[in-house]
Amino acid sequence: MTEPDPTTSIAAGDAPALPANPDSLDAVRAALIDWYEADHRDFPWRRTEDPYEILVSEVMSQQTQLDRVVPAWEAFLERWPTAADLAAADRSDVVAFWSSHSLGYNNRAKYLHEAATQVETEFDGAFPTDPEGLQELMGVGPYTANAVASFAFNAGDAVVDTNVKRVLYRAFGVPDDDEAFERVASLVMPDGESRVWNNAIMELGGVACGTRPRCDEAGCPWREWCHAYETGDFTAPDVPTQPSFEGSRRQFRGRIVRTLGEYDELSLDELGPRVRVDYSPDGQHGREWLRDLLTDLDDDGLVAVEKRDDRTFARLR
DNA sequence: CTCCAGGTCG
DNA sequence: CGACCTGGAG
Numbered sequence: 001m002t003e004p005d006p007t008t009s010i011a012a013g014d015a016p017a018l019p020a021n022p023d024s025l026d027a028v029r030a031a032l033i034d035w036y037e038a039d040h041r042d043f044p045w046r047r048t049e050d051p052y053e054i055l056v057s058e059v060m061s062q063q064t065q066l067d068r069v070v071p072a073w074e075a076f077l078e079r080w081p082t083a084a085d086l087a088a089a090d091r092s093d094v095v096a097f098w099s100s101h102s103l104g105y106n107n108r109a110k111y112l113h114e115a116a117t118q119v120e121t122e123f124d125g126a127f128p129t130d131p132e133g134l135q136e137l138m139g140v141g142p143y144t145a146n147a148v149a150s151f152a153f154n155a156g157d158a159v160v161d162t163n164v165k166r167v168l169y170r171a172f173g174v175p176d177d178d179e180a181f182e183r184v185a186s187l188v189m190p191d192g193e194s195r196v197w198n199n200a201i202m203e204l205g206g207v208a209c210g211t212r213p214r215c216d217e218a219g220c221p222w223r224e225w226c227h228a229y230e231t232g233d234f235t236a237p238d239v240p241t242q243p244s245f246e247g248s249r250r251q252f253r254g255r256i257v258r259t260l261g262e263y264d265e266l267s268l269d270e271l272g273p274r275v276r277v278d279y280s281p282d283g284q285h286g287r288e289w290l291r292d293l294l295t296d297l298d299d300d301g302l303v304a305v306e307k308r309d310d311r312t313f314a315r316l317r
Numbered sequence: 318c319t320c321c322a323g324g325t326c327g
Numbered sequence: 328c329g330a331c332c333t334g335g336a337g
Contacts, residue, residue: 104332
């Protein structure tokens with residue numbers, strides 16, 4: 001019989017990359033875990049295995065840079081230390097907290113509150129421990145379910161986010177295809193090691209293999225196997241560029257929620273000028289424009305709109 | 318100006 | 328598939 005060829009690619013595509021030789025695959029795995037355990041950023045949620053605390057960190061991290069998440073995460077947990085505490089809170093308080101801490105996407109505050117309620121009412125106060133169960137929770141999709149299962153219970157599959165995709169694309173020539181990323185990510189993760197592994201590969205994507213690669217500065221543990229390091233081609237998968245936030249509908253939705261978080265209730269003409277300086281009741285950006293935004297926020301369950309005495313009032317819901 | 322742990326819902 | 332959020336860093 002022939003010896004296994006150590007350069008054979010497991011990844012699809014034409015770039016030879018991930019070693020098929022089991023010994024080499026073990027070496028690839030061990031190198032990353034050793035690198036992570038030797039030194040990594042000390043985020044506070046990496047010191048807990050409480051699924052509630054992990055979930056809060058994951059939801060916050062999806063939209064905000066990690067350094068800015070830390071103080072918000074600590075303040076949130078100080079105010080609502082457990083899922084039961086959060087479930088018992090008024091949703092408007094949770095949304096107001098979210099907005100005042102500039103955490104973005106107020107809908108996620110609503111989802112988090114709803115998820116805590118589900119844990120209390122549908123799961124008897126105990127988080128599901130596997131990704132399938134976790135996905136039952138509002139606002140928890142495949143990504144977050146895997147992350148929580150991994151970091152809280154060491155029971156997840158490989159996490160695939162844009163960081164992981166970029167690492168796999170560069171290092172092993174995995175084609176820019178979601179199924180290929182899932183397959184290779186799952187293959188390279190050592191069985192039963194989701195907690196340390198997912199932390200480690202995301203750390204790699206965050207500090208060594210970002211948009212700007214820092215292979216040598218960060219002491220990347222995969223240099224000897226890395227296709228990009230060998231060729232000098234550090235192209236990364238295309239990430240869809242998002243429309244500018246400035247002046248967008250989203251920006252004004254955010255301002256409305258933040259403003260209502262500071263008041264009990266406001267009429268249209270009280271709210272308008274606080275949301276945009278060029279508000280004029282009958283102008284281009286007037287009552288009609290504002291009422292349209294409030295209607296959507298009402299539909300999203302974030303704001304309550306009420307007509308009284310021929311006037312319209314809004315409050316956080 | 319673009320990028321950043323962008324993923325989830327309807 | 329479109330909508331949803333922020334602001335600092337580079």
